[in-house]
Amino acid sequence: MPLKLTKTPMPSQKPTERIRNFNEVTLGYNDKQALEEATRCLNCKNAPCKKGCPVEVDIPEFISHIKAKDYAAAIETIKGKNNLPAICGRVCPQENQCEKYCTLGIKGEPVGIGRLERFAADWDLASGTSHTPKLPTPSGFKVAVVGSGPCGLTAAADLARMGHKVTIFEALHLPGGVLMYGIPEFRLPKDMVQKEIDYVRQLGVEFKLNFVIGETATVDELFDRGFDAVFISSGAGLPHFMGIPGENLLNVYSANEFLTRTNLMKAYLFPQYDTPIKVGERVAVIGGGNVAMDSARTALRLGAKEAIIVYRRSREELPARKEEAEHAEEEGVKFQFLTSPIEYTGDEEGRITGMTCIRYELGEPDASGRRRPIPIEGSEFEMPIDTVVVAIGQGPNPLVPRTTPGLELTKKGTIEADEKTGTTSRKGIFAGGDIVTGAATVILAMGAGKDAARSINDYLQTLPKKN
């Protein structure tokens, strides 16, 4: 059979339909499509794809199980390394991870590894036959995990599988971190996230929700309560603003607020759910990353007539995943490149009515390798707008660092931690995910959780035995 150079397409909702609902955009493979795609895999001996996966999924093996239609074996292989496959299969930036190294990628499109992973995971969730792996005899050690985002969930699951008693402390009323409050329902259904988290519960991990570390108890108080080690994975949840005039006008949101109201609090189902959200007719989203794309697409679904991404650089520099930008464009999101607001203006009630923008041109590449945007003098112009979503990035939330004496921080306020082991300046305290790297990706956060679980386990072995 001649090798197919392109990925088997994944069915999705038509743009005209999907901008009127919050249902998932992509629909996943059926058995036939999965088989067709799995058949493309060459089962390479050295499996170059594996080195692109931060959690080391055995890719050729799980794909060969799909080829043999043994889906249970496929999911078992995946879950040996990845506790959240239905999530990763959807939101991993695969083009920069596993698929980037796929042999097929040299001549054509790589194998749709993420799509196949999702297929196996969805089959597992739907079949309801998912079984808990055998757990070792309890070690007697207790580990506290701060934050239930992908990093904390991964560390907790791995530590539980090593026999330790793990408790996750989460500030919000539902676990999942950005998976619940940030990434929209139409990309990552929340029911599914909760189902996948149930698997972590099955491993014996205890969740203490509505518990803010630094307020309800400090990290040091966790040690007083008998925890032997603490893993901090509290994410990068602090929204950045630009500090320009008018930023506190009504209907100027941080992306975090806009998305949290919609996703976690389900404002799109208002008034069945009690949390309201306001979206006007012409929405400007400031920024060009995934968060900006999610905000613009959310605005359209909430009824905005126009959603415009306002980005300082040009299309080539967009930090968003290509697929996300394409989906946004298909749905009618507009792009205003080489532009940035310098002031917001409002009416007498304090509601935003417009913004003054300035145009940019691109200069020499900066430290990040992207061409530096330079404002063009005298290029100011007005844009009438009635809602703004500021999506220019997030910093580390200072709550935990501020209340943990002796924990060394970087200049940016992230926790100083060893990249491979998560060890911090304080004995018994480990850290990983966005609180260490700054805003990154789900799979990198999971990789950090995995590495930290190993080194926490090593650390626990140096303590006096409990069992």
Next chain:
Amino acid sequence: MYRIVHKEQISPVVHLMVIEAPEVAAKASPGQFVILRVDDEGERVPLTIADFDRENGTITCIFQEVGYTTKQLATFEVGDHLATFVGPLGQPSEIDNYGTVVLVGGGVGVAPIFPIARALKQAGNEVITIIGARTKELLFWEDRLRQCSDELIVCTDDGSYGYHGLVTEPLKQLLDKGKKVARVWSIGPTIMMRFVAKTTSPFEVPTTVSMNPIMVDGTGMCGACRVSVGGETKFACVDGPEFDGHKVDWQLAMRRMNAYKDKEQQALSHSHEGGHCQCHSN
């Protein structure tokens, strides 16, 4: 889950609830607040901690029925559970021995004044408390505040009880008389706090106010609770809720509170149609 162990009606639209939340009670300090959700479809609503009992593991909140969630909360009875009750949030009040302090509470703001007054009294201050309400039947906790105040002045807008007038009037009289006041706390409707700050400003008495902007998470994640203080943007849930009343941008604060006025009307009329789906509650 968080069980309601006691409930009292304080006035026609103000209720007191004691809620079992041992983790919150263990850490609660004057000036802090909690966020609650009544059920799984509920909004996250902040309420100030009016009292706490570490031994019994309970928190007391006093709330006024103003919109959908507070009206729904008022229908909850002893034995019912709340879906979320998280805290204590925010920075505690800065308790110290300042000398003479004046505490000004208005409306439901009288409740959070109490633990602050008690702590200031214990710290050795001379405590003068001024509380106000529109009319006599809306007043509460006069007895409690009297116990921890060296002097208590009660005001009503309509003159039905105590001093006839606004809380700022006796405050101004005190300052005019040359009373050496080291610090003022003011908690109540935004407009009242604004005028208390305006009253103390010419006398240069440091004045702490407790801001109550709209909030979502309460952990510094969403930025909904932005207030401008001394030209700087602060997040009330983590940097506050107490701020220097002389530096707060009051116009902005008052505008931001009205962000969802029309939507709130929609939620209320929805509930009148009986449309609030109960099928998911358990």
